[in-house]
Amino acid sequence: MATSAKSTDISKTDFGKSPINARLSAEQKLKLLTDMVRIRCFENESVRQYSAGKMGGFLHVYNGQEAIATGCASLMGDDDHMITAYRNHGHALGVGMNMNECMAELFGKATGCSKGKGGSMHFFAPDKNYWGGHGIVGGQTPLGLGLAYALKYKGVKGAAMCFMGDGAVNQGCLYESLNMASLFNLPVIYIIENNGYSMGTSLERSSAFKSCLAERAAGFNMEWAQCAGTDIYEVRASVQVAMERAHNESRPTMLEIDTYRYYGHSTADAKHNVVGGYREREEIDFYKKNHDPINVFKAKLIAEGVLTEEQFDTLEEGIKAEAAQSAVFADESPYPEVSSITEDVYYEVDRQTEAGRTGKHFFND
Amino acid sequence: MALIEYRDALNQAFDEELARDENVVLMGEEVAQYDGAYKVTKGLWKKWGDKRVMDTPISEAAFIGMGIGASMLGIRPVMELMFWSFATVAWDQIINNAAQVRYMSGGLINCPIVIRGPANGGTNVGATHSHTHENFLANVPGLKVVCPATAYDAKGLMKTAIRDNDPVMFMENTLLYGEKWEVPEEEYLIPLGKADVKREGTDITLIAHGRAALTALRAAEILAAEHNISAEVIDLRSIRPLDEEAILASVRKTHRAVLIEENKPFCGVGAQISSILMEKCFDDLDAPVLRISSIDAPAIYSPELERKQLPRPLDIVAKVLSIC
Known part of the structure; x- marks a missing residue:
């Protein structure tokens, strides 16, 4: 299993008690759950439609990683921004893009968020401080630096969250960016969504590291941290530290969030769950059983008395219907x-x- | 009118635009405290300070990308590449981000950035430092490409480039930085996409850009003095957008054309223009369209030979005489 640099154990710390989570209302907690389920259902529907031949190109889905995009988006204020790589549907929905425009983009329709010009890897919503959706591994890391630079230049108290996968950490422009982020005191948060695999190459086979990937930031005199991406409370509590550092000190952070993807690198990745492939079926089942961010949060909310099983089922049914409807919308669009x-x-x-x-x-x- | 060096004309453009728009910022290696490797930004850091004129580390990919990201949020960065040759290090940022982000976002984002610096051979710095990327970059829809030949053009085009809302690749020339031309005191702008008839003529049209336009002018003088041939010299100034009308109007008048560039021949700017002439001026032509480029090999170091690798006035004269 690709776990040696990953903190897969569910933490003993109750992050629900961290100030940023303790002040959440029942309604806000349900919104977090809803947003994660929306991502899951959208992705399931998009895989279904992809298999039905409704779209071209690649499809990189976010199943298993929902707590990260949702948790991060939930912390954004008016002057906080987000930019990510090609596994970007979760972030797009997280900042409030709607399923119709996203699904229509996958179908290559005029009603898509990019009018059918971007496709799966390239969703954008500048009005929601969401700057994509970028296809070249690591290529977005200097852009995230630029967003942070612009915020500082304008004297705005904001942060630029720039996401990447664990495969992007070996691209050179990331290190050039880390140097400038620290050198120029820019309010950027580099978030590594470490799902253990850069395409079909495991972390161990692609990256040299001592304790984890984020630790590399230490060489740039930059604060760094590592946390697990299973519990959305933990994600929010960890990212909030970096947000406050960006807002109050105009200093960058590199944060590694350990997570797991249930599907392959893309829908074209046939070797992610077969005998002789790059990972064992048991590993996928282990994460689904023990680390599913939706199941974990659902259980927490039920324990907190915020949610019942029946309410969850109703919620999920409604969202599945919304996702199915988005495919109808996309199909019928010109x-x-x-x-x-x-x-x-x-x-x-x-x-x-x-x-x-x-x-x-x-x-x- | 004052005679001003090409570098100082650019410097005036920066100074005026820094004063006009608080979102304009100059960035690059050695542009601030060192006054610029070629002194193009001399004195501007002292006048405008750290915020507006900023030194970057030697990290072309990241600082060009940073400028692109900042431009998406409304900053108007003017980024210096110490040599345009170093753009190869930042290629992904320029080609995939600056050029494509507007398209891939369905027009939601634009990228008002200027990337500038010298792009030329002829300074004996070897192949790695002598690239001329104007044809590569003009091949990418979404980018604009400008190659001024004189101080007057450099200033007017730079001011326009900074105000343009699309990414503009601005290619200067180290051999021209110290040359002087007349530049008016009062403010002026030169639109992108407008060629300049640098010399009027009736017998043949010489079409060029950048320093090659000056080489063409010298050839035209020789042709007039020694061969009684009246050559018209069209300086494209801007490669994309391209002033097709000026090209066609001139060739329809002279019925002959020689295309000159310091770029390499394969898929060079001249290749594009000869294709346009073939399609739109075929019946007007009295001779085949001919091209002169740099000799088709990496830029040689040897000073004596590099001089010969680039188009010279007598190369143009010989080519013209072959069809006139």
Whole structure:
């Protein structure tokens, strides 16, 4: 099992008692659960639709990691921002994008969040402080630095959360970014969602480390921490420390959150759960049984008296229906017009400003 | 009008735009306290301070990416690459992020960044430091590419590039930094996508950009003085957007064209323009369109040979005489 750098044990600490969680109302706790279930149901529906041949390309789903995007999004204030890599549906739904626009994007439809121009890996919602959705492993890490730089430049008390997987930690631009984040005192939080595998290569086979990946930040005189991503209370409590550091001290943090993905790297990954593949079926079952963020939080809320089994079932049924409906919406939506291929390339051309009307921008004729 | 060095014209553009818009910021290696490796940003850190003029570590991928990320939130960074050659280190950020983020977000995001620095051969610094990427970058929809040949053009185009809301790749030339041209005192802007007729003529059109436009001008002088040939010189100034109208109007007048660039020939800027001429001016042409580029090999170090690797006035004259 790929667990040697991962804290898989459920912590003895009751993170429900941390101040950031203790002040949550019953309604807010149910919202956290709802948001996680929405991600799970959306992803299940998207896998179903992918298998039915409704979309092209890749599909990297977030099942098993829901507590991270949901927990982080729940901490965002008006001036906090988020940017991530290609496994981005959870973050998109977490910041409040709706299922219809996301599913329609997967279908390549004009009603998609990027008008069918981005696809699965490239969801964006700048109005919700959500900056994507980036396809090149690690390529978003300098952009996250830039968001933090802009916040500081404008004198705004905010943070830029920049997510990556454990496979991204061996890209060079990340280390250039860590150096500048610390050197320039930028309010960026680099969050490694360590699910144990960079595609089909386990952590042990891809990364050299002493105790964990986040510890590498120490070399840049940067604060770092590691926590488990099973319990959303723990995620929130851990990220909140980094948020406060960003807000109050304008200092960066590198935070490693241990998690697990139930599906393969993408839907094209056939070797993630077969004999002779890169991980054992038992390992997946172990995480589903013991570390499922939805089951763990559901049990906590039931124990807290905030939720009953029946209420959960009703909630889940409603969300499944919403996800199914989003597929109907996507299916019925029109494809983009061919003429739209050359729209959204240049700002000035789209707006037909004087600059956009001067000179030839496109060269087909 | 004052005679101003190319580098000082750029410096004036930065100074004026820093004053005009508080979101403009200059960044790059040695641009602040060192005054710029080529002194293009001289004095600006002293005048504007750390916030507006900022030194970065030698980390092209991350600082270019940082500028792109900041531009998505409304900052207008002007990023110096000490050499455009070093863009290869930041290629992913430029090609995948600056150029694609608007498209992939369905137009929700734009990226008002200028990436600038010298892009030229001829300084005997070997192949790694002598790349001219204008054809590579103009191949990427979403990017704009500008190559000014004079101080006047450099200032007017830079001010426009900084105000443009799309990513502009601005290519200067170390051999021109110390050259002087007339630059007016009063403010002016030069639009992207407008070529400049640097010399009028009737017998042949020489189309070039960057320093090659100046080489073409010298060739035109020789052609007039020694061969009684009247050559028109079109300086593209901007590669993308491209002033196709100016190109077509000139060739329809002269009926002959030679395309000159310091880039390599394969899929060079001239290849694109000759294709346009073939499609749109075929019946106007009295001779095949010819091209002159750098000799098709990595930039050689040897000073004597590098001079010959790049197009020279007499190379152009010979090519013109072959069709005139």
